[in-house]
Amino acid sequence: MEKNKIRSDHPLDAMLRTDRIPHIWCPGCGIGTAFSACMVAMQASGINLDKTVMVSGIGCSGRGAGYTRLDSYHTTHGRAIPFASGMKLANPELNVVVFSGDGDLFAIGGNHFIHAARRNMDITVICVNNLIYGMTGGQAAATTPCLAKTTTTPLGNPDPPFSLPLLAFASGATYVARWTILHTRDLTKSIEEALNRRGFSFIEVLAPCPTGYGRKNKERSLDTLKIYQERTVIKNGAHPMDAVMDFGNSITLGKFVDHDRPTFSDNYDRTCRPHFA
Amino acid sequence: MKYWRVPLDSNDIAVSRGMVVIVEERCKGCGYCIAFCPRNVLELSPRYNVKGYHPPLVKKPDDCVNCHYCETICPDFAIYSLEIPGD
Numbered sequence: 001m002e003k004n005k006i007r008s009d010h011p012l013d014a015m016l017r018t019d020r021i022p023h024i025w026c027p028g029c030g031i032g033t034a035f036s037a038c039m040v041a042m043q044a045s046g047i048n049l050d051k052t053v054m055v056s057g058i059g060c061s062g063r064g065a066g067y068t069r070l071d072s073y074h075t076t077h078g079r080a081i082p083f084a085s086g087m088k089l090a091n092p093e094l095n096v097v098v099f100s101g102d103g104d105l106f107a108i109g110g111n112h113f114i115h116a117a118r119r120n121m122d123i124t125v126i127c128v129n130n131l132i133y134g135m136t137g138g139q140a141a142a143t144t145p146c147l148a149k150t151t152t153t154p155l156g157n158p159d160p161p162f163s164l165p166l167l168a169f170a171s172g173a174t175y176v177a178r179w180t181i182l183h184t185r186d187l188t189k190s191i192e193e194a195l196n197r198r199g200f201s202f203i204e205v206l207a208p209c210p211t212g213y214g215r216k217n218k219e220r221s222l223d224t225l226k227i228y229q230e231r232t233v234i235k236n237g238a239h240p241m242d243a244v245m246d247f248g249n250s251i252t253l254g255k256f257v258d259h260d261r262p263t264f265s266d267n268y269d270r271t272c273r274p275h276f277a
Numbered sequence: 278m279k280y281w282r283v284p285l286d287s288n289d290i291a292v293s294r295g296m297v298v299i300v301e302e303r304c305k306g307c308g309y310c311i312a313f314c315p316r317n318v319l320e321l322s323p324r325y326n327v328k329g330y331h332p333p334l335v336k337k338p339d340d341c342v343n344c345h346y347c348e349t350i351c352p353d354f355a356i357y358s359l360e361i362p363g364d
Contacts, residue, residue: 010300010354021354027305027330032352040349182313184349222312 015039017069024063028214028221030181030207031101034128035064037184037205038099041191042070052095055084057109060135060209061101061128078109081116084123085264092265095124095195102129102143106162110142117171117200119264124194124201129164130209138212145247149216161245165256168202169240175201176240176257180228181208183253190255199263206251227251295343295358297335303355306330310347310356316340319347 016039025031042052054072056065057080065072075083084096098105105113105127116123132150133139140150140157143164147156168176175194179187187205194201208214208224219227227247235242236254243252262270269276284290297318304326311319311333318341322334333356335341341358348357 009298010357011348012354016354022303022305022328023353025352028307028309029352032354033309033350036352036354037349181350181352184346188349222308225309225312 012036012039012043015043015069017067020067023067025060026209026211028208028210029060029134030130030205030209030221030224031061031064031128033181033184034061034126034187034205034207035067035099037181037188038064038097038126038191039068041188041195042097044188045192045195047095047195051093052097053084053087055080055087055096055098055100057100057104058135059101059104059133060130061099062104064099078104078107078112080104081109081112081121081123081125085116085121088121088123089265092122096122097195098123098125100125100127101134102127102131102164103133103141106164106167107133107142114167114171117168117173117202119267120172120174120200120261122198122200122263122265124191124203126191126203126205127164128205128207130207130213131161132209132213134209134212138209138216144213145245148213150213151216163240163243163245164204165202165240165243168204169257172200172261173202173257174199174259174261175203175255177202177255178204178206178243178253180206180232180251180253182225182228183232183234186234186253193255193258197258199260206245291363293343294339294361294363295341295345296338296361297341297347297356297358299332299335300355300357301326301332302328303353304330304332305353305355306332307352308333309350309352313350314347315344316342 056062058077065074088096139152177190208221210221232251240256319333320336
């Protein structure tokens with residue numbers, strides 16, 4: 001009852017399902033900031049919001065679709081990109097944005113990601129990378145740094161993580177960027193740019209997970225943000241191969257790739273139905 | 278903000294002024310706005326909100342320059358700033 005009385009005039013309220021706010025994300029979680037940057041970018045980009053769809057998978061970041069007032073889809077685990085691809089092909093007028101986490105997009109949904117990038121589907125993928133499976137209890141993910149402690153790797157993670165920008169670039173994405181939630185302005189600008197271009201755009205957003213990752217590794221969310229402040233180096237145009245992510249030393253941020261090539265629909269129309277094109 | 282020298286045109290530049298609005302019920306007390314405000318306008322309030330967190334408190338309202346950074350970094354849509362029209 002008390003909840004319904006909350007009134008505010010926050011500038012983003014028009015974009016949010018305010019009856020669901022406050023959201024479920026923990027205090028200090030970075031997903032809220034990444035989500036708010038996404039909402040600001042959508043508002044600022046001038047795209048038709050009635051023709052914009054947000055698709056999320058499963059996980060903490062997957063809750064994003066439930067908090068936006070746009071048309072949004074909360075899909076099955078790892079399948080956000082196939083749903084988004086289908087939607088884009090059925091109705092090419094739509095702007096399709098995938099907002100999901102690293103576990104959903106790169107572990108269970110890894111194959112969908114590389115093939116959508118290979119085909120250059122015309123969608124925007126925003127991946128909140130919190131280095132862990134947050135919602136299921138802090139297990140080691142495909143992006144957990146080497147030697148990091150998680151509930152499934154109490155002695156430290158023996159495996160090296162994926163480099164997401166390099167993976168996206170190698171698979172064929174035409175726009176690749178990496179930012180942190182501290183770099184909100186660059187992040188917002190980058191999302192805006194990605195929304196207004198054709199082709200497969202991928203933006204990785206580093207975000208702290210104080211509950212799943214921080215507690216095990218003795219890192220409060222403010223400490224994580226201090227690391228982002230002190231150790232990140234912005235190198236726009238750097239080769240994704242040089243985009244290092246070493247939390248003890250240096251983290252490379254920036255827009256790494258931005259080039260054009262024919263999208264899936266272009267190639268399909270040209271090859272399979274030349275009389276339609 | 279600290280300058281290593283005073284800009285030559287510092288007298289001619291109109292600095293915008295802002296007013297911080299805090300939606301206390303939404304705050305989860307992460308402290309991002311307090312730690313990263315470039316003008317140190319905010320501090321942690323000793324009071325509790327309805328969920329038991331300490332929301333921020335505007336310590337130096339005159340120092341806010343309406344940069345909106347607190348608004349963009351807040352994960353909980355709980356703080357924003359409004360421009361005070363200059364004269």
